[in-house]
Amino acid sequence: MNKTPLNINTNANEFHTLPGELGISEIVTSYLDGEATVDEVEIAKKIIQSSPEILIEAQDIQRAWDLLDFLPVMVSTEAKTIETMAVVLRESGSGPMALEESALHGANSVFASNSGVSNAVFQENIHLKFYKKISFLRIILMAAVIGGCLGFFSLILCRVFDPRQTAQKSIAIGLVDNIEILRDAKNLDFLRAIAVPELFGQPDSLENP
């Protein structure tokens, strides 16, 4: 759509009467913006051509509109795109839904509120603080659970894989079994022969060959 910005002073409304709710200047503006209805197009053409004063006024507005082209344009680079994407990925999923609601509907609260403080921003801050607090507690709880689990498993692993404890346990089991087996036989020499020398000393046969 090739827009040709043009307008006329609203004061011109005082000198023209048109049907409908729109004033003359709105009709001319919408006509020149390509937004006018078929009826409005005809009316706008007649208005502009009917009065040199309106024509001059319209030209001034058009030139003022063209001056906007002098405003500098910020250039967006690939680096900025990447940086923005990085921020989005880093922050995404970390905020409450209230933040988006505030962004999407905050303007209403701005214009509806007569006070200097916006409800939208106030609630947004509340939600943000609450969310940060919840996140902190969640991290602490998770760290505690992970720490506890690690401690428990390390204890189990030490018990199972400690070579000294394994050897002692095996010996103790062997000793008890032998005691049970040999209790009736009352042959402690045999027990000494198969048991641990540190506990029972050397068997007689070995001590005195």
Added chain:
Amino acid sequence: MIRVREGDDEAFREIISRFHGRIQNFLKHMVGNEQTAEDLTQETFLRVHRARGRYRARCRLASWLFTVANNLALNRIRDNPSRKNLPLPMTESGSLPIVHSTPRASVPEPVGNGIERLEVVAAVRAALDALNEKQRAAIVLSKFEEMSYEEIGKVLELGPQAVKSLINRARVRLKSLLMGILDQIQPRPIENLEGDLDE
């Protein structure tokens, strides 16, 4: 955006690449500060990404992005009192005085009749700032984004008639503010405009 809603980050990167400059320039015109505009641009995409689950295909993506950006700009302007519409020094005719800014970092570029480019930029910037937020948003969206009245209405949450009136008032005010510099740039091309109308 539908792909983004389904978790496609690459699609969102494409959206950023496509709209980053436009959103950034819109925000620059709204808040008048490049750094703030950059920050708000990131914030805009961040909030859109968070709210991607609520996107509906019937809503035009550009309208949605500019709505979020506009709301963020309004919040920032409201929170920053120095940015609010302050009464500007006017000439007797109601237009802004021409400010001769010195020293200049770049070589001044003459526009016409002794007016230099930087002076025009400063005057236009001041005139745009003198508009209220809704008028400024409507002007920027219409001029630089070439949005239709319907699209502007969606962004600003206004009906079609309200948009027409808003843009009309904004243009008339802009002309009044810039009359001082308009008179010095070039004569009025009445014949040209009449020719355009005849066509």
